[in-house]
Amino acid sequence: MSSQASSSSSSSARGDLRAFLRNARQSALTHLKDGPSSSSNPLVLIMGNGAGDADSLTSAISLSYLLSTYPHLSLPLSSPLPEKAIYAPLIQTNRSDAHLRPENVAILAATGIDQQDILYLSDLVDAPPKGLDLSLAKSPNFSPEHNTFLGLVDHPQLELPWTSGSSSQASRRVLLLVDHHADASQHQDASLRVFRQPEGSSDPNPTGSAQSIIIELFAKEIKADPAALPQGLADLAIATVLIDTDNMRPPPKGRASETDFAAVEALLPFSSLQSREKAKELQGKLLQSSPQEVKELLASDEFETSAFNEGKQELSDKTAAMASVLSASKAAIRHLSSLDLLKRDYKSSSLSADDLRGASKGLKAGFSSVNLGLPTWLHRAEGMGTSSEQESAQAWAGFWSSLREWMEDQALDVAVVGTSFRDEESDKHKRELVFAMRSSSETSAQEVGSLFDAVRSDLEDPTHNQLELQTPWKGARLSSTGKKERVSGIDGTSGKLEATNGSNDIVRAQVWKQGNARANRKVYLPTIMAALKKAASKGSS
Known part of the structure; x- marks a missing residue:
């Protein structure tokens, strides 16, 4: 030596x-x-x-x-x-x-x-x-x-x-x-x-x-x-x-x-x-x-x-x-586009077919960490105000469009977005988690739906979930109703994302409040990868 x-x-x-x-x-x-x-x-x-x-x-x-x-x-x-x-x-x-x-x-x-x-x-x-x-x-x-x-x-x-x-x-x-x-x-x-x-x-x-x-x-x-x-x-x-x-x-x-x-x-x-x-x-x-x-x-x-x-x-x-x-x-990131925010602090991970015990293909997952809460993210663009449910729906449509584009560009089967921010009303550190899965030419919509449901159920299981994921997500307060906005653009039960022009794939998505604000990507990345491996292995057995 x-x-x-x-x-x-x-x-x-x-x-x-x-x-x-x-x-x-x-x-x-x-x-x-x-x-x-x-x-x-x-x-x-x-x-x-x-x-x-x-x-x-x-x-x-x-x-x-x-x-x-x-x-x-x-x-x-x-x-x-x-x-x-x-x-x-x-x-x-x-x-x-x-x-x-x-x-x-x-x-x-x-x-x-x-x-x-x-x-x-x-x-x-x-x-x-x-x-x-x-x-x-x-x-x-x-x-x-x-x-x-x-x-x-x-x-x-x-x-x-x-x-x-x-x-x-x-x-x-x-x-x-x-x-x-x-x-x-x-x-x-x-x-x-x-x-x-x-x-x-x-x-x-x-x-x-x-x-x-x-x-x-x-x-x-x-x-x-x-x-x-x-x-x-x-x-x-x-x-x-x-x-x-x-x-x-x-x-x-x-x-x-x-x-x-x-x-x-x-x-x-x-x-x-x-x-x-x-x-x-x-x-x-x-x-x-x-x-x-x-x-x-x-x-x-x-x-x-x-x-x-x-x-x-x-x-x-x-x-x-x-x-x-x-x-x-x-923290100076509000001027960045949604695609830039998804790219800025991004890590990818994967599971091979061998990891999934004989599955026909592996899984590629991307994890984007963004120090901006969804309420601010959604409504920072001009015209994306918080006066009505219509404006909220338009803001969500823009978000989902960017996420779908990001998944296609990176060839992702799974996209996870973890936000970290200080809530203006409570002055407390908070986190949110977005989980999405996409079908492809090699993975049918039915397969994605079954896998998505299994992973979502596993992550929400209170008996072992250290993330403390909670629904429903609530965002900015809408001036027209006085109530806080809810997630728009996905089916509340299946998580299916509304169709986008020119896209043939099917995306399932879920948005959570994350109760454990101390659980950063070092925690939620391995947690989600373990849930994916568990669900995919069961599905292929």
């Missing part, structure tokens, strides 16, 4: 994060395009989940840099990592979709990172000259035979589009796994396999951010050689933990764990938060790179006086102003 950092491409970029990213991207593209003969060094692509949130973005960057720069002595390795490897962060979204996450745009710009220096999924799959036109599931260029390996952060297993579930699936080797989701018991042969489950689980040491685990792994090395840690990397990591923990808010109201606090404390001396002057400069850069609505929201004396103060303070006080900009940027 080598005790030294192994990336030869990083030697000239030591302490320079942007140079490291630029070199890593170019080295990865050259390796994947020209083949292993063009480089004697193994390539390890380190990637976050397909949602591309701040934790996935910055965890991929930080783990790649730290592995390339620092010794691996403190890592709990079960087997050696490859000698002289190139560690390159890969962001699992299209470069053209970067604007969908304004908090990411602000973080990168404020820390001096150019988007063009980062390797995005579109760089690999798009047709030339923009990309390499490679199939993530089938191309041999991503296989160990090509001297290419994978590392996963912020998700527990290799997922679509890297897996196809078919015999034509090329071999893939996951060497690294660092995550704060539930352990999916996959990639047991990974050299580095570290899990901290989310808050509320049985894990005695839950963690709010995957980024915090990465800093914990390298804490000794960073302390021994602080000059090798760029200020920009410290700022990136702290920003991510603040987003994931709501500015270091501990349980039960927040998700900040001891690991999160330790990570931020370890990074503070090397970050812009080490002094008032640097802190205000960083906050100014974050605000400058944020959407206009964020600038207007935070252009107040309250924001200015909440800035970093030198001297003894609570950690959350030191980070309050920075967290305010990041939180507001993350």
Whole structure:
């Protein structure tokens, strides 16, 4: 086992994060395009989940840099990592979709990172000259035979589009796994396999951010050689933990764990938060790179006086102003279209025919997380007011049309939309869940109907349902009746969606209030996938 950092491409970029990213991207593209003969060094692509949130973005960057720069002595390795490897962060979204996450745009710009220096999924799959036109599931260029390996952060297993579930699936080797989701018991042969489950689980040491685990792994090395840690990397990591923990808010109201606090404390001396002057400069850069609505929201004396103060303070006080900009940027999504909202924070999952015990085909499910309540989502467009039931019906028709289009574009059998928002009347955090299933050329409407009914019944079963799903859903108060609107456009019993012009498929859908507002996608995704597997297996037996 080598005790030294192994990336030869990083030697000239030591302490320079942007140079490291630029070199890593170019080295990865050259390796994947020209083949292993063009480089004697193994390539390890380190990637976050397909949602591309701040934790996935910055965890991929930080783990790649730290592995390339620092010794691996403190890592709990079960087997050696490859000698002289190139560690390159890969962001699992299209470069053209970067604007969908304004908090990411602000973080990168404020820390001096150019988007063009980062390797995005579109760089690999798009047709030339923009990309390499490679199939993530089938191309041999991503296989160990090509001297290419994978590392996963912020998700527990290799997922679509890297897996196809078919015999034509090329071999893939996951060497690294660092995550704060539930352990999916996959990639047991990974050299580095570290899990901290989310808050509320049985894990005695839950963690709010995957980024915090990465800093914990390298804490000794960073302390021994602080000059090798760029200020920009410290700022990136702290920003991510603040987003994931709501500015270091501990349980039960927040998700900040001891690991999160330790990570931020370890990074503070090397970050812009080490002094008032640097802190205000960083906050100014974050605000400058944020959407206009964020600038207007935070252009107040309250924001200015909440800035970093030198001297003894609570950690959350030191980070309050920075967290305010990041939180507001993350919430600045009302201008996005419904399709953009469905795409912005999206993860896919699948069940193969083997998973379903002999079913004729597998299932592809997509999970969109949206921090906007349905009442606001439905009525934010011009002309979609809340004065009458007719306007409510029109708003719902637009929503269902977008969801159907999204399912068709992504070839989804199942679409799930989880909303998270603060209710204006009660000032409480609330969640909603939309579950939809679609027929296709391979799945009849009858099959979909039976499966939909079984899954809906399972999810609503109060004896074991941790989501606490409730009906009926109630939305905005209609001025014409004084009553709150109800779901429109689907049959209340069967869940069948009203027909749409030009569409031959049948969609069944259900909208719930989610009583357990603490159950985020880390909870409802595996719950729904388990219900799908259970129902589909029974149906095929």
